[in-house]
Amino acid sequence: MxxxxxxxxxxxxxxxxxxxxxxxxxxxxxxxxxxxxxxxxxxxxxxxxxxxxxxxxxxxxxxxxxxxxxxxxxxxxxxxxxxxxxxxxxxxxxxxxxxxxxxxxxxxxxxxxxxxxxxxSTARSLAQQKKDIAAHYDLGNDFFALWLDKPTASYSCAYFRDAADDLATAQQQKLDLVLRKLHMEPGMRVLDIGCGWGGLSIRAAKDYGARVLAVTLSEEQAAAVRQRYEEHGLTGICGVRLCNYLELDQAEQFDRVVSVGMFEHVGKEHYGDYFGKVRSLLKTGGVSLLHTLTKNKPGETDPWIAKHIFPGGHIPAVTEVVARLPEHDLHLLHAESLRRHYVKTLDAWYDNFSKPEVVAKVRAMFGQAFVRMWGLYLRMASAFLAIGDLDVHQFVFSKGINDDLPMTLEHIYTVK
Structure with missing residues (x-):
């Protein structure tokens, strides 16, 4: 006893x-x-x-x-x-x-x-990748609309030319930065892998004269993108396809291939598949831009992030990206860190998300545990970027050698 x-x-x-x-x-x-x-x-x-x-x-x-x-x-x-x-x-x-x-x-x-x-370490099938994407992006267009910028609905790092820029301005500047790095010309055919809510493809078509095929694994995003194309009068110029980019026929050739904020979902076991597919879809001399979260050295994704935020995801080290390019005759042209820009972006998102009226709506949608989870994700992502544990890079590369591109990068950063 x-x-x-x-x-x-x-x-x-x-x-x-x-x-x-x-x-x-x-x-x-x-x-x-x-x-x-x-x-x-x-x-x-x-x-x-x-x-x-x-x-x-x-x-x-x-x-x-x-x-x-x-x-x-x-x-x-x-x-x-x-x-x-x-x-x-x-x-x-x-x-x-x-x-x-x-x-x-x-x-x-x-x-x-x-x-x-x-x-x-578990290799993911195409079906599992679709489930992983849906777990994050099919939370609902209404949810993301509560705290993303309204004009572009961009869920990726913005570009602050001035510290005083608001989020909407900075996101529009990011789209232009990406498209200038791609050396866009009217009439070019562009593939947008992981198109989000279509902000980049709309900008490319309306302001740069591109014809765009956007692909996504999110049913919510695909429906929203189709509606936005109709609203902007881009039906027939831009199209969206609900499919895995690996399923695209290589007979569909593109002048430019862009992917912003999708590579984190590829999984390191599929990096070779990604770059091999980009190479097969690019015309010779074509240019691609990859915008992704990065780490300074290889390592596993944080278990909490892997479980609750990005199921099946992996954040690559810079070396894991650059080392893959030569294997596919892809030539690095430019790489840029936007780490400080992403800190400001995440802080702006958290400011929007933490407004009492937004918190009340999200709580009604998903419950209090989700509110705390998402707020923690936004704040800790900003924190780990601020201390340098995380970074975000834009990599620009060509299929084979392209000597027709400008000799300098001045045109990218000089805005008239």
């Missing part, structure tokens, strides 16, 4: 074991300083200096969740409202970096490695 003292001691020991595990994890961080309020009301400060953020445990956590994956543990606990975070999310990103890079990687050792491997 368990005595009161034994029961009390057991609860105390249980608390200490969880507390000591978390204390070990948090103590590995020297900078930045932060505070933690534990579920029993006690408070501890880690690092040196004034705390830049506070983690508040609203309930006692499970040990196995933390052992399996710190990322999933903190992300899902936040989604459920079991922890709250107040203060600088940039500092949160720095702290997570420090903890996971330290000796406390024991917390993401065997169990986490197996979980990550299971998430990332």
């Amino acid at each position: 368990t005595t009161v003292n034994e029961s009390t001691r057991s609860a105390h020991d249980k608390f200490l074991s969880k507390r000591s595990l978390l204390d070990t994890f948090f103590s590995s961080v020297r900078d930045p300083a932060f505070a933690v309020t534990y579920w029993d009301g006690t408070r501890a400060v880690y690092g040196h200096g004034e705390p830049e953020f506070t983690i508040d445990f609203r309930k006692e956590p499970g040990l196995l969740d933390l052992l399996a994956s710190p990322s999933l543990f903190f992300g899902e606990s936040y989604m459920r409202g079991e922890i709250d975070i107040a203060g600088s999310f940039h500092a949160v990103a720095r702290a997570l970096d420090a903890a996971l890079d330290s000796g406390v990687a024991t917390l993401k050792n065997t169990i986490m490695s197996r979980a990550v491997a299971a998430l990332s």
Whole structure:
């Protein structure tokens, strides 16, 4: 029979074991300083200096969740409202970096490695890729319309020529930047892989005289793009196809191939397929632009992001992109980082998303856990870009050598 003292001691020991595990994890961080309020009301400060953020445990956590994956543990606990975070999310990103890079990687050792491997190593079929895309982009056009810019509905990094530019202006500038990098000429046939809501193809057709085929795996997006083409009088000039780009017949030849914000969904096991298909669809001398999130070095995608935001996705290292080009006779012409632009873009999206009237609508659509999940995604993506863990690049390359292109890049950045 368990005595009161034994029961009390057991609860105390249980608390200490969880507390000591978390204390070990948090103590590995020297900078930045932060505070933690534990579920029993006690408070501890880690690092040196004034705390830049506070983690508040609203309930006692499970040990196995933390052992399996710190990322999933903190992300899902936040989604459920079991922890709250107040203060600088940039500092949160720095702290997570420090903890996971330290000796406390024991917390993401065997169990986490197996979980990550299971998430990332499974080759995906075309059908699975379609399901993965739908899980993200078929959340509904009404949802994305609540916080994206209205004119272009662009769900990718904007381009801020001036720090004071608003989001709509910066997104239109991004479209022009992409199209200038492609050296567009009237009458060119363009393939837009992963077309989003059609902003780029509409701009290419109306302002650059292009004929565009847009492809997407999202039924919601395809329906919206068809409607937008009709509204802009582009039926017959632009077309949208609900299909995987790999299913396109190589007899369909294009002067230009562009992909903005889609490559993260390809999966590293299909990088060769992507570049091989682009090569087969491009005319000799044709030019392609790839706009994608990147990392500085190869590694697995964060488990929380892989599970809740981009199922089946992989963020490539710059080297993983560039190294593939020569295998397909694709010649790199230009690569540019837009990291600082994406920080501003994500911050603008979060400002839109966090408006009370928007939060109320999203909560009615998907529930409070989703509201917290999406807000965390936007804020942490901005934070990891700000500290340099993530980046975003535009790669421009040609099929074979093209000596007819301008000798310099002045025309890209000189706006009349």
